[in-house]
Amino acid sequence: MNVAPQDHADERERQQRWFAQLCDDLHRKHSADTDGHVATYIPELATVDPDRFAIAAVTLDGTRVAVGDVEQTFTIQSISKLLAYGLALEVHGRDRVLERVGVAPTGDRFNAIVLDDATNRAPNPMVNAGAIAIADLLSGPGVDDPVESMRAMYERYLGRRPEIDPDVWASERETGNRNRAIAYLMLSRGIIGPDVESTLDLYFAQCSVLVDVVDLATIGAIIANHGVHPVTGAQVVAREVTRDLLTIALTCGMYNYAGEWAYSVGIPAKSGVGGGIVGMLPGAGGLAAFSPRLDPIGNSVRGLRVFEELSAEFEMHLFDPDRPWHRTP
Numbered sequence: 001m002n003v004a005p006q007d008h009a010d011e012r013e014r015q016q017r018w019f020a021q022l023c024d025d026l027h028r029k030h031s032a033d034t035d036g037h038v039a040t041y042i043p044e045l046a047t048v049d050p051d052r053f054a055i056a057a058v059t060l061d062g063t064r065v066a067v068g069d070v071e072q073t074f075t076i077q078s079i080s081k082l083l084a085y086g087l088a089l090e091v092h093g094r095d096r097v098l099e100r101v102g103v104a105p106t107g108d109r110f111n112a113i114v115l116d117d118a119t120n121r122a123p124n125p126m127v128n129a130g131a132i133a134i135a136d137l138l139s140g141p142g143v144d145d146p147v148e149s150m151r152a153m154y155e156r157y158l159g160r161r162p163e164i165d166p167d168v169w170a171s172e173r174e175t176g177n178r179n180r181a182i183a184y185l186m187l188s189r190g191i192i193g194p195d196v197e198s199t200l201d202l203y204f205a206q207c208s209v210l211v212d213v214v215d216l217a218t219i220g221a222i223i224a225n226h227g228v229h230p231v232t233g234a235q236v237v238a239r240e241v242t243r244d245l246l247t248i249a250l251t252c253g254m255y256n257y258a259g260e261w262a263y264s265v266g267i268p269a270k271s272g273v274g275g276g277i278v279g280m281l282p283g284a285g286g287l288a289a290f291s292p293r294l295d296p297i298g299n300s301v302r303g304l305r306v307f308e309e310l311s312a313e314f315e316m317h318l319f320d321p322d323r324p325w326h327r328t329p
C-alpha cells in the first residue's frame, strides 16, 4: 500500500504531540512520589533538593521534549561509565579493553569488591571495578592531562566543555575508600597500573561532571543514532563502538536491576546515583529522567516509573512486535 508523504508527516506529528502530552502527564503524576532516598555516601550529594524532577527526550530528527526542572544540573555519576567506556574502545580498541574488563552482568551491587577470578578481569565496565580499570587505561602513559582529555570527550557530546562540581569531586576523593579498595585489589592482580591515585582522580572527576536532563537525552540520542549528533550531524563517537555501548547498557546499565529492566522496560539505559537515567532507543532517539530519590539498588525511583510507563504506553521495548518504528509503512 502506498502512503502519501504528507500522511507520514501528519502521523509523526501526531505521535510527537501524544508523546509530549504523556511526558507532561507522567511528570504531574509522579511529582507526588516521595519514595526512596537521595544518595548519602558523600555529604555533598545529600544536600540536593530531593523534589527536583525532570523528563526529556531528543529524537533523531532533533525534536526536543523537556518537562519540569530542565535547567537543574546534577552530577552525572555512573552514567559517565558508558561514555568513558566508549572513549577507551575508540582509543585502545576492543581487544585491549577486553583484556581487563569483561562484559558479563553481575548480580552484585555496583560498588562490590568483586573481580572475575576465572579471567582476572573486572566483571563489566558499568560496575565501579570496571569503570576504574577503564579510567586506568584512559590515564595511562602518553596522556598528559587525563581530566582534560575526559572533558574534551564530554565536549563532543554536550557542545560545551563541562563543569566538574568541585565539592563533589573533592568529597569523592576524600571519602572514596571503597573505590580505593577496589583499585588496590585490581593493582594487586595486575589489572591496573600503580598510579592508583591519579586513576581514581580521573574516575571521581568523570563522575562529578555537571549535566542537565536535556544533556542526558542528547547523549542518549547520539548513541542511539550510532554516534551521529542528531542536531549538528557531527560523528561524536565512532560508529562501530556504539553497538558495544548499546549492548552493555542493555545488559549492565541499571546495576543489579538490569535483568528486570530489560524485561519490563527493554531500553538500553544507564543510571547514576545523582538521580539521572538515560535511555537510548535505536531508530528513535534519547530519553532521560532526573529525580534524586533512589531505590535501594541506586536507581532513581521516579525515573524508573517514568521509563516503565513510557515504554509500555509508547511500545518502546526493543523487542515489542508493535514497536512503531519497526513497522514499515
Ligand code: GLN
Binding pocket: 076, 077, 078, 079, 110, 111, 128, 172, 179, 207, 271, 272, 273, 274, 298
Ligand atoms: N561516584 C559513585 C561511586 O563511585 C558513582 C556510582 C554510581 O553512580 N552508581 O560510588
